[in-house]
Amino acid sequence: MGSTEEKTNYLSDEGTPLKSSPVAKNVSHSFDCETGPVRSSPDVTRWWKTNNIRIRPLRSAYIVLVRAKINVLLPFGPLAILLHYLTGKHGWVFFFTLLGIAPLAERLGYATEQLAFYTGPTVGGLLNATFGNATEMIISIYALKSGMIRVVQQSLLGSILSNMLLVLGCAFFTGGIVHHKVQVFNKGSAVVNSGLLLMAVMGTTFPAVLHFTHTELHSGESALSLSRFSSCIMLIAYASYLFFQLKSQQDLYGPLDEVGEDEVEDDSEIYAWEAIGWLAILTVWVSILSGYLVDAIQGASESLNLPVAFISVILLPIVGNAAEHASAIMFAMKDKLDITLGVAIGSSTQISMFVIPFCVVVGWCMGEPMDLNFKLFETATLFITVLVVAFMLQEGTSNYFKGVMLILCYLIVAASFFVHIDPTNDND
Template sequence: MENKGGRRLNVDTQPSYQLEMFENKGHISISHSHLEMGKLDGQFEHEFEDECCVGPSSLIRNNSSPEIENHNESFSNAGEKCSISYMKYRAFRSLNIILFSAKINLLMPCGPAAIVVKCLTGQHGWVFLLSLLGVVPLAERLGFVTEQLAFFTGPTVGGLLNATFGNATELIISIYALKKGMIRVVQQSLLGSILSNMLLVLGCAFFCGGIVYNKKDQVFNKAAVTVNSGLLLMAVMGLLFPAVLHFTHTEIHLGKSELALSRFSSCVMLVAYTSYIIFQLRGQNRSYDGDTEHGESQKDEDEEVQISKGEAIFWLAIVTIWISVLSEYLVDAIEGASKAWNMPIAFISVILLPIVGNAAEHASAIMFAMKDKLDISLGVAIGSSTQISMFGIPFCVVIGWIMERHMDLNFQLFETAALFITVLVVAFMLQDGTSNYFKGVMLILSYIIVAASFYVHVDPTSEENSHRN
């Protein structure tokens, strides 16, 4: 290489360490300038990015330099700050989604208010009302968290989760009532959930959908309805025989045969419902699976997961515990509320508890019907009734067996007749696979007749059964 003077310069004679020092100085000055800019901006994320611009070779060769040691310390501090800040962000985001994303969460303060009223005044009417209202948003959030968790578990486990936690609120209330020995309250509340889902929820869905689409008949999948109707009739059969055995006085062992038959029938019904769930999850006939269609349609609308798997498990535990706490206050206040409001316990158990406890499901069924998605509405209403009758009631009988509570399937003739007629009415309404607002009106009016009947009905065996053992 020659310069302007014609003399040749030998670059090879230049010391190599000068180039390395030049490179190191350049890196150090660049990183130093970037750090100053990061401090001026006040954002540790910028500092983290600028630290990544520093060459690894310069850091290795100059790890003994005080400036580089300071950079390493700032790098680790930035990472710790970043992780802590990210954890705080995730926590606040998860809390915001659970507590503030649904308008129905405005009722959440009713739960703590019920506890305060119980401790200060002991007025059972207000405690019952506030506990009942406080359970409403918790039941809706429990369903939301279960659906979020199903995104991470796959369709098989997700289906089992939905089947388990779909009516968890009713089951928790029933277990607390069973623990208190209030067997008739358990029977009547579960019966009321079936009646309200089949008549009130389905009737409102048909009526609202028919008003929106008044120029046509809405259609739905008859195959799924046929299978659910068959399961409901099987549940009626399981409840009918113990009642008939009791009132005809044809037991071999008086008072024991009825209980033994109820426990045996409950085990058979649980086996039948488990077979039904397995049949659905294996996908042998997807047309029967109303719950799967419900999940798929929701995934179409909510395509992204809103909370992580760990957050879903955490909130599932928190919501379940809080429902359990309020359920205890709710059950303890039922008898006091009955006296304070001058209202039969049968009416409170069959009508009030299911209407308020299933308010979130009622709203979702109506909403889907107004979007012309009747299969989902039927999955919410008829599917929930099937789950309670074939799983919830037998499950409580088995739990009572374990707890040495003599709960049986003898729902008395009045309640059994109401269930049997309701199943027949709904089966006839659904047999043609179409719906309109007039069918909705008939179902709603039928529910009003049932509600009026329970308002004037006094259960003669309520005190006897509530104090057994």
């Protein structure tokens, strides 16, 4: 990330802090490369600020598009589009599109993090709820438009499983290995998230049981109506959770180690208007690549001889969770497990209580029968996963062995979906 001085220079080309002191408001300064800050006339200051406006986008582009090592994968996005029109080989198009979306997902998380420095915790939580899982939402909306409801359900389910088992497991493992001790996190926040995840399991279990026990009042319609009603309730519950955690009980359920205001300012590297601009640009580019990715799923399944369920549950979420995976491990290595839990479990909570119900409502508006009936196999997988993770979090501590168990559980889930094929009809 660089030193504090480097971060300050990114934000202030004049060598002065972002927040000017009362004395500095009435004094105009320019910057000389050899002597440092010097007094200047108003005309020189006005020219410098105009010139600064021209230079800032270039420096911001370097920070967002060049400096991060993962950006070496950015050219794979245009390459996938070329392969789509020139060769039509869906396997290669799918693979290169995955590689091209991975850095975009990470950069979306970075831009959201930078913007959250200026908006405060409440708005920052809303931003994380929307842009933190923007990749999954965009891919899901494109799949809904194509009528691929099972791909939407399985990819969102895979994101939850990946965050709870793989991401959290790797974070616990690396944190325990680096620090050689039992790490501690806020137990109250973990319990609240576990409760929301169990509520999401309840929302997906009832439509599945209602449908597969053939006890619907109106066959083929009751489960869909129940799903839409439950989705609205889950969205209300998630909004209440945001208010509860970020506004009402932020002292009780916040991180154990609070970050000071000055430290937050030093961590910000780009201005708020630059972060908003990059969020718009990155979202548009992810939307474009998502269309090609969804179109290539079926062809990739046939050419790679992989079940669509495995591609949707295992491969797609790995790309969407690239940012969460890296961030969770980094914070665990810094012994900041509260942030790690917020990244991994918080993201799972967002998907289960916000993204999935949101997709049901969007499908309702589109006229697509998107529901919470994830079929019995997927519902059982989600239920068992939430129980396992809830037991892991109940003590408020972590170690490398818990990480190993979560990773091994994810390998079992991956192997299960590798040999799982969706039934052709419900009677099967």
